[in-house]
Amino acid sequence: MKTERKPHLIKKLADMKCQRVDGPVVPGMEVATEAEHLLSEPKSEHVSVDRVLCFGKENLEKHLKMEDFFSCALDYSWRINCGGVHGQGGDDLKLEVLDGLLDEVDEVDDIQATHDLSGACEGFQLDIEFPEKFSLSDCAPHEGSNLRNLSSQSHTPGFSGSSSSAGGISESSTTTVRESNSNNGVLEKMVSCDLHHTFKSKFGCQTPVTDTICSTIEHMQSFDESDDDEKPLVSFILSTKSVKSSVEMTKGGGALLRQKRLRKPTSRYIEEFSRNSTTSGKNKRLKVGSQGDLPQVASEPQQQRGCPKKIVPKLELESDCELSASESEDDQKRSKRSKMACDRRKHQRMWTLAEVIKLVDGIAQFGVGKWTDIKRLLFASSAYRTPVDLRDKWRNLLRSSSAHKHNRRELQCETKPKHAVRPLPMPVVCRIHELATIHPYPMARGPKKPSDRHVPSSKQPRTTEVAPFHSHGRNSLRNKHH
DNA sequence: ATTAGGG
DNA sequence: CCCTAAT
Numbered sequence: 164m165k166t167e168r169k170p171h172l173i174k175k176l177a178d179m180k181c182q183r184v185d186g187p188v189v190p191g192m193e194v195a196t197e198a199e200h201l202l203s204e205p206k207s208e209h210v211s212v213d214r215v216l217c218f219g220k221e222n223l224e225k226h227l228k229m230e231d232f233f234s235c236a237l238d239y240s241w242r243i244n245c246g247g248v249h250g251q252g253g254d255d256l257k258l259e260v261l262d263g264l265l266d267e268v269d270e271v272d273d274i275q276a277t278h279d280l281s282g283a284c285e286g287f288q289l290d291i292e293f294p295e296k297f298s299l300s301d302c303a304p305h306e307g308s309n310l311r312n313l314s315s316q317s318h319t320p321g322f323s324g325s326s327s328s329a330g331g332i333s334e335s336s337t338t339t340v341r342e343s344n345s346n347n348g349v350l351e352k353m354v355s356c357d358l359h360h361t362f363k364s365k366f367g368c369q370t371p372v373t374d375t376i377c378s379t380i381e382h383m384q385s386f387d388e389s390d391d392d393e394k395p396l397v398s399f400i401l402s403t404k405s406v407k408s409s410v411e412m413t414k415g416g417g418a419l420l421r422q423k424r425l426r427k428p429t430s431r432y433i434e435e436f437s438r439n440s441t442t443s444g445k446n447k448r449l450k451v452g453s454q455g456d457l458p459q460v461a462s463e464p465q466q467q468r469g470c471p472k473k474i475v476p477k478l479e480l481e482s483d484c485e486l487s488a489s490e491s492e493d494d495q496k497r498s499k500r501s502k503m504a505c506d507r508r509k510h511q512r513m514w515t516l517a518e519v520i521k522l523v524d525g526i527a528q529f530g531v532g533k534w535t536d537i538k539r540l541l542f543a544s545s546a547y548r549t550p551v552d553l554r555d556k557w558r559n560l561l562r563s564s565s566a567h568k569h570n571r572r573e574l575q576c577e578t579k580p581k582h583a584v585r586p587l588p589m590p591v592v593c594r595i596h597e598l599a600t601i602h603p604y605p606m607a608r609g610p611k612k613p614s615d616r617h618v619p620s621s622k623q624p625r626t627t628e629v630a631p632f633h634s635h636g637r638n639s640l641r642n643k644h645h
Numbered sequence: 646a647t648t649a650g651g652g
Numbered sequence: 653c654c655c656t657a658a659t
Contacts, residue, residue, distance in 0.1 A: 510653090511653065512653095532647090532648070532649090534647080534648070535646085535647065535648090550647070550648080551647090551648080551649095551653090551654085552653075554648075554649080555653070555654095558650090
């Protein structure tokens with residue numbers, strides 16, 4: 164993997180550069196000033212900024228501040244794409260959240276389209292000025308359910324998946340970075356140029372870019388697990404997205420005017436969108452995949468969702484998209500690419516505690532087979548989470564809950580240092596258990612084997628609301644003999 | 646169109 | 653999560 168990554172990057176970068184060659188490269192003074200400003204004053208002073216800057220400093224001393232700045236920006240991008248350079252849970256979590264948020268974009272599509280990107284861009288500038296207010300001013304057609312559960316949903320420590328996979332991912336990420344580091348001579352040069360140019364020509368607000376991202380992430384983190392409060396997040400997404408779109412525009416459109424660049428992206432965006440929906444009208448999820456286009460460079464060489472690691476965030480997906488985006492020159496190629504790579508896999512969204520609870524609630528109300536109902540009533544606000552997802556989640560919950568019961572006292576000794584795979588609060592687990600016993604869930608029964616010895620009376624007690632009978636006799640006679 | 650089950 | 657088979 165390592166070896167593959169490097170060439171990848173270089174190639175991409177080279178591509179980018181090529182496309183950009185024709186354009187005039189005018190390092191404006193304003194830019195320099197702003198960049199300097201940013202550097203000297205880590206306004207958002209979030210870890211991210213700090214680290215990024217530090218990272219750049221190490222190898223860029225000999226370069227101008229400008230280059231520093233852009234390199235940093237790139238690095239930052241990488242961080243986002245690669246799933247975090249740092250192995251700490253915090254960062255991972257952050258990234259996950261970011262991913263999730265980006266994911267959300269698809270839900271906001273209409274809105275965004277309606278409002279036009281120009282609006283979004285302005286909004287994103289505003290964000291910088293009033294980061295604390297989310298400045299929905301421009302791009303928030305949503306009723307203000309602003310900071311609703313912000314705090315009510317205590318940061319869930321992360322779910323079973325996140326904790327265990329954190330290590331793996333961070334590891335690979337680190338590797339990646341190190342490599343890019345060694346190649347800095349080349350990469351940096353190109354990157355600086357390209358980014359520099361891109362930003363320069365695209366935005367009048369280069370500085371804000373980084374800044375925005377930082378603050379955005381910051382906020383995202385705060386929102387973190389909030390589940391149906393996607394609305395407030397929208398604004399950030401929009402702002403971030405607008406940036407991305409614009410950048411991509413630069414690549415593809417090339418000769419577009421500066422002034423209209425803010426709006427033009429829309430067309431391309433729409434194009435992408437429509438193409439997508441046409442191609443995969445059936446799969447709503449896919450929409451996300453092709454839309455999520457990050458201007459940054461990615462390194463992950465595709466991992467396939469079947470990957471053992473539980474967390475296989477959209478890094479890949481984004482990288483794919485990015486790839487296709489950079490090659491936007493040949494439509495053929497691109498469409499093929501996007502079709503091929505971008506198409507499948509929906510982003511992996513972490514299940515929040517709230518969601519789990521809701522799910523359990525729903526199951527309690529409607530019964531175990533009624534995924535669509537549950538989805539409609541309890542997850543209406545979340546476009547992701549298809550009924551199937553709900554079912555899957557339930558399945559997992561069952562498994563984990565049974566594991567809880569089983570491991571409870573037995574395997575405590577084997578708890579490895581980072582084996583905190585159990586963020587599920589007791590009450591929830593209990594409920595799951597109840598439901599599990601109440602509802603006959605065929606598949607879970609097999610491997611679970613709690614029914615072997617003593618489970619005679621568990622079903623009968625509360626069959627009132629759970630509607631134990633389904634049209635499909637799947638439950639009762641589930642013999643798997645194809 | 647939904648659901649179950651497997652990967 | 654994604655895909656396929658069965659309803």
